Amino acid sequence: MGLDERKFLILQAIIDDYITTAMPVGSRTISRKAGVGFSPATIRNEMSDLEELGYLAQPHTSAGRVPSYKAYRLYVDKLLKAGQLTGEERQKIAQHMQTRSRQVETVIRRAARVLSDATKYTSVVVAPHIGSLRIRHVQIVPVSSGTAMLIIVTSAGIVKDAVINIPEGLSADHLYGISRMLTERLAGQPIESVRQIFAEIIRDMGNERKLLAETMQVIEENIAAVDDRDVYVGGSANLLNYPEYSDVDKAKNFLAVLESRDTLRRVMGDGGDMEITIRIGPENGVPELSDCSVLTASYRMGDQSTGTLGIIGPTRMNYSRVVTVLGFMGRAISQLLSDNK
Amino acid sequence: MGLDERKFLILQAIIDDYITTAMPVGSRTISRKAGVGFSPATIRNEMSDLEELGYLAQPHTSAGRVPSYKAYRLYVDKLLKAGQLTGEERQKIAQHMQTRSRQVETVIRRAARVLSDATKYTSVVVAPHIGSLRIRHVQIVPVSSGTAMLIIVTSAGIVKDAVINIPEGLSADHLYGISRMLTERLAGQPIESVRQIFAEIIRDMGNERKLLAETMQVIEENIAAVDDRDVYVGGSANLLNYPEYSDVDKAKNFLAVLESRDTLRRVMGDGGDMEITIRIGPENGVPELSDCSVLTASYRMGDQSTGTLGIIGPTRMNYSRVVTVLGFMGRAISQLLSDNK
DNA sequence: TGTTAGCACTCATTGAAGGAGAGTGCTAAC
DNA sequence: GTTAGCACTCTCCTTCAATGAGTGCTAACA
Secondary structure, three states, X not given: OOOOHHHHHHHHHHHHHHHHHOOXXXXXXXXXXXOOOOOHHHHHHHHHHHHHOOOEEOOOOOOOEEEOHHHHHHHHHXXXXXXXXXXXXXXXXXXXXXXOOOOHHHHHHHHHHHXXXXXXXXXXXXXXXXXXXXXXXXXXXXXXXXXXXXXXXXXOOOEEEEEEEXXXXXXXXXXXXXXXXXXXXXXXXXXXHHHHHXXXXXXXXXXXXXXXXXXXXXXXXXXXXXXXXXXXXXXXXXXXXXHHHOOHHHHHHHHHHHHOHHHHHHHHOOOOOOOOEEEEXXXXXXHHHOOEEEEEEEXXXXXXXXXXXXXXXXXXXXXXXXXXXXXXXXXHHHHHHOOOO | OOOOHHHHHHHHXXXXXHHHHOOOEOHHHXXXXXXXXXXXXXXXXXHHHHHHOOOEEOOOOOOOEEEOHHHHHHHHHHHOOOOOOOHHHHHHHHHHHOOOOOOHHHHHHHHHHHHHHHHOOEEEEEEEEOOXXXXXXXXXXXXXXXXXXXXXXXXXXXXXXXXXXXXXXXOHHHHHHHHHHHHHHHOOOEHHHHHHHHHHHHHHOOOOHHHHHHHHHHHHHHHHHHHOOOEEEEOHXXXXXXXXXXXXXXXXXXXXXXXXXXXXXXXXXXXXXXXXXXXXXXXXXXXXXXXXXXXXXXXXXXXXXXXXXXXEEEOOOOHHHXXXXXXXXXXXXXXHHOOOO
């Protein structure tokens, strides 16, 4: 028993209906729809078949049918067609993305909000990331006597800062010199070789040993935290709009996941290339999100760095709409973060 | 009709009970409590008086009484005594705050989580802030041909970064020189006078006019965003533990507030000095939070910068517990962010 | 005069009972 | 192969009465 055209049609109708209503769909409802010329009884037979094939499920005997993950997968693979935003909508998004500041953080944060507003789901945007991270610049800035702030700029344009102790009596000029030296030696080097270079530096000049030891440590921490890209969430309250989260425990679970940056980074994955990735239900690999779908796209910043943007919502989400918005937003962010003003 | 000792006692008993149960409190319940030697009838009379005085309210005729804002205010002002954390608890907090990294962001983020875990409410921590912000350091780092990253370090140790366009063909050395010049001219200057100094710089050297114009603009944006301290929220899911948020609309409202960094900064206020500030219900000035209480304390980073940490929860929160935890955490954060390692 | 026991009354909450309605599966007719 | 008809299932909503927590008032008590 395969999936003939009629089954396809009916399955699509069921999914479409379920996406908007979140209620089990009955045969009568489908029969009444335009484009379907069959009686409820016929539909029932087909639905029965579809259930046996694993595309539909029945919450209880006398209820309508609900699509399964398998159905959504089919829907997304075969039936989904990316739409087009209306001119009005593009304009609205562009307007909301407009910001005088070009701070990376501002742009990304704003993007998260716009994404969640436009889709009514929860959005997640991960800051730019690059495959082989290199150090671009190192700077030590005095904060108070005995403490300084270490700033490391990576090739992805990510800035890391940390408080470090410095020996008393080091002048600002002195720190400036050290910063310059460190930058000279470290710039362009991949993170992996930092440790070795440091060993060399320390061998060459034993003078500021104490300072260097701590700088070293902080840099090493940043190596460990190389995957520690910032994550911004938008529209966390949106989930409460959907009946599947009227169960308090589910909602709590979801919110807890949104607070775990590690989990978010994991579920958002790499973004890959510009293509849009769709993970339905358990496919996203995070048990707490097993009845959610995660859609991700990527954006570029400059030549090498890429970041990920995505939407998390119920499996019965409006895939077509989300795919459209994600694609558009990916391009919009890339443009804002790259040089073509 | 004033508040004699017995009324005090009864009011306290009612509040204590309501804080733990969230249910209207009846006269029998109070009568049964240890330390209260009166019959329900007597309590009823007193409760009736307390209601007339505005300390209690009745959801409906045949229900018990519920404390009003006025009652909480009295409770906090007169009856609240700060507790002491158990040794075990201190240890647990210290352990959770422990982090190899001394990145300001890491410490603060962790603090937000620990705070919400320890209190079971929602926590907010605002990054350090200083009264008169000064520029400490300016650095321009090339990112790709045509773009660079502008980094500004302020006296509060806050780092701001932004993508800027630069004229093609500017070498890294050239940028280094410009950065150094800018730092020399701007370091130690209050934000207010940046604009004027820039005018001077531009007059002095017309060569990199284009670059400077944009740098100028970005710095000006950062002036506008001087109050744009980072805000970290912990335990946003905690609110769902409390029956007052089983109403979906209320929960949604609350979550929306948590996403508005501006509102959070406003409601968190200045933190003031080390003292703990308690704002009950409408006192916090944010209409969406008019049935929440906001407790804030402050922490110090280095000599001048101060930040705010706080708890947002239902008005019937466990004030004593929260005050204790906030005090302890304020000191803990200060210690971690200051130089005494 | 303050305190308490007693009592009638109020009102939210709970659970059972009984439709109403949406949906199904099956059978038989077209 | 398709459809009409029908008996059946099961959830959901409404109604209704019982329950019980709580109140206010009155009268008795110390």
